[in-house]
Amino acid sequence: MLKSKLFLSVLSGVLLSLSWPTYGFPYLALLAFIPLFFIEEQIRNTSKKPLSKVLLYSYLSFLIWNIATTWWIWNSTAFGAIMAIVLNSFFMSLVWVVYSFSKNHFKYSEHVIFLLPIYWLAFEYFHLDWDLSWSWLNLGNVFASHPYAIQWYEYTGTLGGSWWIIVSNILGFKLLKNLLAGENMLKKTLLSSFSLLLFVFIPLLFSLVIYSNYQEKGKDVEIIVLQPNMDPWNEQFTSPPEEVIDRLIKLSDSLISEKTSFILAPESAIQEGLNESNIFNTSKKQGVSLTMLKQFLIKHPQVQMLIGASTYKFLHEASTTSRTTKGGSIYDEYNTAILVNKKGVEDVYHKSKLVPGPEKMPFKKFLQPLQDFAFDLGGTVGSLGFDTKRKVFYSNDGKIGAAPLICYESIYGGFVAKFVRNGAQLLFIITNDGWWGNTQGHKQHLAYAQLRAIECRRSVARAANTGVSAFINQRGDIIKESSYWTQSALKQNIKANQELSFFSRYGDYFGRVSAFLAVLFLIINFSFLIRKEKNNDSL
Numbered sequence: 001m002l003k004s005k006l007f008l009s010v011l012s013g014v015l016l017s018l019s020w021p022t023y024g025f026p027y028l029a030l031l032a033f034i035p036l037f038f039i040e041e042q043i044r045n046t047s048k049k050p051l052s053k054v055l056l057y058s059y060l061s062f063l064i065w066n067i068a069t070t071w072w073i074w075n076s077t078a079f080g081a082i083m084a085i086v087l088n089s090f091f092m093s094l095v096w097v098v099y100s101f102s103k104n105h106f107k108y109s110e111h112v113i114f115l116l117p118i119y120w121l122a123f124e125y126f127h128l129d130w131d132l133s134w135s136w137l138n139l140g141n142v143f144a145s146h147p148y149a150i151q152w153y154e155y156t157g158t159l160g161g162s163w164w165i166i167v168s169n170i171l172g173f174k175l176l177k178n179l180l181a182g183e184n185m186l187k188k189t190l191l192s193s194f195s196l197l198l199f200v201f202i203p204l205l206f207s208l209v210i211y212s213n214y215q216e217k218g219k220d221v222e223i224i225v226l227q228p229n230m231d232p233w234n235e236q237f238t239s240p241p242e243e244v245i246d247r248l249i250k251l252s253d254s255l256i257s258e259k260t261s262f263i264l265a266p267e268s269a270i271q272e273g274l275n276e277s278n279i280f281n282t283s284k285k286q287g288v289s290l291t292m293l294k295q296f297l298i299k300h301p302q303v304q305m306l307i308g309a310s311t312y313k314f315l316h317e318a319s320t321t322s323r324t325t326k327g328g329s330i331y332d333e334y335n336t337a338i339l340v341n342k343k344g345v346e347d348v349y350h351k352s353k354l355v356p357g358p359e360k361m362p363f364k365k366f367l368q369p370l371q372d373f374a375f376d377l378g379g380t381v382g383s384l385g386f387d388t389k390r391k392v393f394y395s396n397d398g399k400i401g402a403a404p405l406i407c408y409e410s411i412y413g414g415f416v417a418k419f420v421r422n423g424a425q426l427l428f429i430i431t432n433d434g435w436w437g438n439t440q441g442h443k444q445h446l447a448y449a450q451l452r453a454i455e456c457r458r459s460v461a462r463a464a465n466t467g468v469s470a471f472i473n474q475r476g477d478i479i480k481e482s483s484y485w486t487q488s489a490l491k492q493n494i495k496a497n498q499e500l501s502f503f504s505r506y507g508d509y510f511g512r513v514s515a516f517l518a519v520l521f522l523i524i525n526f527s528f529l530i531r532k533e534k535n536n537d538s539l
Contacts, residue, residue, distance in 0.1 A: 008035035013064025072439035122518035125511025144447035147476030264463035270309035332385030414508035434466035459494035
């Protein structure tokens with residue numbers, strides 16, 4: 001019995017791993033949870049303390065999955081990789097424990113199994129926005145490299161995909177149980193087979209119809225994305241600022257035309273530590289990088305350049321993220337996207353979805369003494385300042401608006417939808433992606449941008465320091481891309497869409513509903529538990 005449970009646990013982890021982008025076969029995810037259902041059922045039928053064993057076996061499955069798909073974090077930091085993998089696996093296994101716990105009080109209903117998708121989606125929803133947010137492995141992401149299969153994400157977002165995957169697993173589990181039960185379950189077997197086929201294939205057929213007939217919307221906009229290929233470990237942050245900017249200007253010159261509206265340069269391309277009190281004031285010293293860019297853009301007055309920078313700003317009073325100089329001055333540091341034109345700096349946006357550890361100290365109030373041990377994935381150790389508004393950057397004529405997404409922000413669908421509701425007709429992503437080497441890290445990050453294109457029906461322009469830089473159309477297809485770890489520039493006309501998709505309008509409503517229902521069911525469960533304990537005491 002132990003060996004069979006161990007085998008099933010490993011099998012589930014392997015199936016999840018083999019389904020994941022960009023190397024995997026995503027349809028394996030539609031049956032990857034079935035072994036865990038059998039484990040949970042076996043444990044409940046044979047163990048007096050089932051929850052601890054459910055935790056153990058499910059944790060093994062999710063640990064295998066997390067290691068196989070996100071081990072590349074190790075290339076940046078060993079501590080960060082360990083924390084991300086260990087904690088994320090634990091959170092996932094807790095969902096399975098909560099589901100098993102709930103079965104204690106709904107045990108007379110065969111439909112109690114459908115509590116799992118509610119709890120899982122609630123977990124994914126809460127995991128989108130807290131101090132330890134790491135949504136890289138949300139189940140709906142599994143089809144990122146197969147846009148033809150998930151065109152309906154424009155209605156549900158990736159959380160709808162997570163729900164589809166888990167319910168498909170439930171139907172597959174029921175079918176397999178009926179098959180194993182023998183001939184007396186023939187009627188149920190046929191019903192289960194029919195239900196599974198309909199549930200899996202109707203969304204796929206619906207998606208294929210949309211994919212085949214979708215016509216891109218909006219006006220053509222000519223964009224250039226730059227890939228300077230500065231090694232972040234040995235070159236980007238040690239080279240003279242003018243050397244980095246000169247490389248960007250030469251790459252731009254190779255493609256720029258009178259029709260070019262935007263040029264995108266990667267995250268942190270400017271490394272001078274710009275003082276935001278000065279950058280908007282042309283009478284003050286703005287730094288060599290901005291001076292060079294302004295002189296270049298005077299020759300191309302129709303162009304706006306979006307470029308990443310490290311900036312800081314002095315404050316009148318302390319904030320939750322502020323720091324203090326030796327002289328007592330209070331300031332905030334930012335990972336910033338800057339919009340530059342012939343006049344100078346037009347606008348700035350501060351990254352808002354910060355990476356736990358390098359850019360945001362989790363639970364800072366309690367863990368401040370551990371700040372020196374925060375792992376570094378390429379940012380500044382400690383907590384950065386952030387924007388509370390989802391800003392939109394506009395073309396020189398004010399007609400085309402774009403979302404200035406910085407790196408990690410592009411994995412959050414509901415977050416990106418807020419930019420679209422604020423007027424973004426295009427999605428611009430600036431990132432580094434050089435910290436992890438030539439691994440699945442940068443490939444998965446690019447694939448997740450395809451999800452954002454489908455959800456919001458927005459074309460994507462992506463500038464990555466070391467690659468892969470790319471253009472993605474509104475169907476989620478990569479229409480042009482660079483090679484990894486090469487110096488290059490790409491130019492493409494992409495469509496600027498003004499229409500709001502259903503998901504852009506309503507965001508992660510799947511998650512909100514699931515979170516409400518999960519809390520409701522847990523309250524019911526605990527009320528049953530309290531009543532049971534009172535009855536036992538009265539006896």
